[in-house]
Amino acid sequence: MQLTKSLLNKIKTAPKxxxxxxxxxxxxxxxxxxxAVNIRNRIHSYFSNIKQLDPKIAIMIGQVKDVEFVTxxxxxxxxILETNLIKKYKPKYNRMxxxxxxxxxxxxxxxxxFPRIYLVRDKKIxxxxxxxxxxxxxxxxxxxxxxxxxxxxRSCNREMGFRKNENGEKIFYCSDKKPCLYFHLNxxxxxxxxxxEKNVYRKNVNNIxxxxxxxxxxxxxNLEKEMRNFASRKEFEKAAIIRxxxxxxxxxxxxxxxEKDMDEYVFKENKRKSQIESVARLIxxxxxxxxxxxxxxxxxxxxxxxxxxxSATGSMIVFKNGKPDKSNYRKFKIxxxxxxxxxxxxxxxxxxxxxxxxxxxxxxxxxxKPDLIIVDGGKGQLSSVLQIMKNLNVNLPVIGLAKREExxxxxxxxxxxxxxxxxxxxxxxxxQRIRDEAHRFAIKYHRILRSKNQVKSVLDExxxxxxxxxxxxxxxxxxxxxxxxxxxxxxxxxxxxRKTVENIKKLLQ
Numbered sequence: 001m002q003l004t005k006s007l008l009n010k011i012k013t014a015p016k017x018x019x020x021x022x023x024x025x026x027x028x029x030x031x032x033x034x035x036a037v038n039i040r041n042r043i044h045s046y047f048s049n050i051k052q053l054d055p056k057i058a059i060m061i062g063q064v065k066d067v068e069f070v071t072x073x074x075x076x077x078x079x080i081l082e083t084n085l086i087k088k089y090k091p092k093y094n095r096m097x098x099x100x101x102x103x104x105x106x107x108x109x110x111x112x113x114f115p116r117i118y119l120v121r122d123k124k125i126x127x128x129x130x131x132x133x134x135x136x137x138x139x140x141x142x143x144x145x146x147x148x149x150x151x152x153x154r155s156c157n158r159e160m161g162f163r164k165n166e167n168g169e170k171i172f173y174c175s176d177k178k179p180c181l182y183f184h185l186n187x188x189x190x191x192x193x194x195x196x197e198k199n200v201y202r203k204n205v206n207n208i209x210x211x212x213x214x215x216x217x218x219x220x221x222n223l224e225k226e227m228r229n230f231a232s233r234k235e236f237e238k239a240a241i242i243r244x245x246x247x248x249x250x251x252x253x254x255x256x257x258x259e260k261d262m263d264e265y266v267f268k269e270n271k272r273k274s275q276i277e278s279v280a281r282l283i284x285x286x287x288x289x290x291x292x293x294x295x296x297x298x299x300x301x302x303x304x305x306x307x308x309x310x311s312a313t314g315s316m317i318v319f320k321n322g323k324p325d326k327s328n329y330r331k332f333k334i335x336x337x338x339x340x341x342x343x344x345x346x347x348x349x350x351x352x353x354x355x356x357x358x359x360x361x362x363x364x365x366x367x368x369k370p371d372l373i374i375v376d377g378g379k380g381q382l383s384s385v386l387q388i389m390k391n392l393n394v395n396l397p398v399i400g401l402a403k404r405e406e407x408x409x410x411x412x413x414x415x416x417x418x419x420x421x422x423x424x425x426x427x428x429x430x431x432q433r434i435r436d437e438a439h440r441f442a443i444k445y446h447r448i449l450r451s452k453n454q455v456k457s458v459l460d461e462x463x464x465x466x467x468x469x470x471x472x473x474x475x476x477x478x479x480x481x482x483x484x485x486x487x488x489x490x491x492x493x494x495x496x497x498r499k500t501v502e503n504i505k506k507l508l509q
Contacts, residue, residue, distance in 0.1 A: 003047065010067050011047055014040035018078040019071035020085065023093075026065040028281075028425055032093040035082035037075050043067065060093040076139040080212065083132060103133035106140060106212060108205060113161035113198055114191040115205050117144065117153055131212040147211060150245050151204035152189045156180055160192055219249060232484070278426035279322045285419055285427055286410060288372060288397050297321055300370040301434045302385075304334075304345045305442035314349035315442035318370075319434055328368075329441060343384045346375075350385070354394050370396060376435055378402040379416045382409050401435050465504065469495055473504075 003011070014021070019039050023032045036042035050058050072078045086094045105122070108129040109115040119137055123130050134140055160174040174192040182188035189196035189204075207219045223246050230239035279297045299319045304312065312334035318325040332349045353366060373396055375385045382400030389398060400409040408419040408431070421428040465473070476494045477483045483491070483504065491501045 004065065007064070007066060011040075011043050014043045014067075015069055015071050016040045017071045018073070018075050019069055020078055020082050022068045022070070022085075023060070023064045024066040024068070025063045028066065029422075030089055030091045031060055031063055032091050033082060033085050033089070035075075035078040037078070039069055039071070056093070076143050079134060079136065079139045083134060103135055104137045104140065105130045105132040105134070106144075108209060114154055114201050116155060117205070117208065119144075129209060131209075143211075144208075146248075147208055148187050150248050151207045152182075152187050153201070153204055153208070154188045154191060155182065156188075156192070158192050162198070216249070220246065223249070278430040281425065281427040282430055283372075285408060285421065286372060286397065286399050287412065297372070298325075298368060298370045299372045299374060299434060301374040301376070301438040302346065302349060303376050303435075303438040303442040304342050304349070305439075312345055313442055314345060315438050316349070316353060317434070317438045317441050319430075319437075322430055324437060331441065342381075343388075346385060347388050350388050350392060350394075354392050372396075373398040374431070374434060374438075375400050376438065378407070379409050382411065382416070386411055401431060465495075465500060469500065 016038050018035075018037050020033060020035050021039055021043055022030055023034075025031055034042065046053070046057070046061055050061055053061065070081065072081055103121075104119050107118045107120045107123070107125065108131075109117075109125075110127045110129060119140060132140075158175050160172070162170045162172055165171050172194060177193055179190040179193050179195070180188070183190040183193075183195070189201065191198075191201055203222075207222070210216070210218045223242050227239050227242040227246070230236070230242065279299075282299075283297070297320065301317050301319070303315045305315070314332035314334060316330045316332070318328040330353075332352060334345050334348055373385070375381050375398065377400050379400065382398065385398055385400070389396065398410075401407070402409065408421060410417050410419070421431065472494050473483055473491075477486055488501060491504060492498070495501050495504070
């Protein structure tokens, strides 16, 4: 087998970290997705001696013209990522090579009041949640071992739950009232003896579900909220327990950041050539002609985030040559609208972006015009943006991106044209990544503003606290929670009126 120079170079320079590798054919279609503890060693094993490979694998390797890598922080994360990517993109050779008898599923019972968690070889029980399949049980077993220390669950076969007595009242029953060893090891909170309520137990199980759904951000968000609630009620011991759980979870997660569902996993092409190829294909699909900067191609993507018009924000993210250029990301606090009006909000964002240089103090990065603008939405959103651009006398290529099928819309020859990107193509991953990054950036700023507005609302309800006093308090203490914890003498140093200080202490309890 004769390897191209590009492929050979990628094999030699593959990362020595855990992660996934993606084989593509000469038309960039995904042939196979695999995971490895050491990507370079695994890739090298495929190409070093093809004659010794299984015939099916040898046929597949003979078609490989490109390989890409997605690095992760652990073997478990590589395993979960591989499983989700295979289920999502269904590569041809993953299906052919898979022997279901050698795979395991993580099963969580549905109908039990206190669900149990198992590793099983098949999906015999219909009323259950399943995660997988996993080719290797060991990483899952290790993950469950660690997760159980944070979110205890039962593994016994005791019959327990709620049933009605002769009076029609729901009562708890269990076949054995004595806690087992796992309770004393802090791996189970003994629902059999009523040590833990049903809803609290299910929170633990739901957190484990979220972990295997790649929603660790959701677990962390819920725990942080719970910790703040305990702290606000001065239940500091309980808050400390949650804090320790957070630290343990972050240790297991190994710094892996997740902001959304599996769509937020994107392919990271490890070489500049691959990134430029994906841009070139997007240029071709978008029908952009005579681009003067194909070697420094700038894409700007815009998104609006608000809840019923409140705390509305706009985001502008920038990609250069297929890579995020975070130094040129910009966020916009919407000033002109306080009710739902995406058109009006987009109009404000684009006006501030493209009219900014009329002001000498404006952002100098706005001097650089984009080669392509992407807006999140279909024909309707694209039509609105094109009208805004026309009113601003700005003539730049614009495309709309429909969420459902990653479908591109462009305006050409007086009509809107739809272009469906091939799932698994490089341009598909690039535009998906750009859209998701714009959404993430807008949501993040929206949450910050919403949090600040909530703090303002709390302070505004306190007699004697006007705009000036509120500003001083937030500058001195940073948050309503810190103000609540502050001593009277500390508050007195900022707020001179004793009565106002008393109102703050009273109403923030």
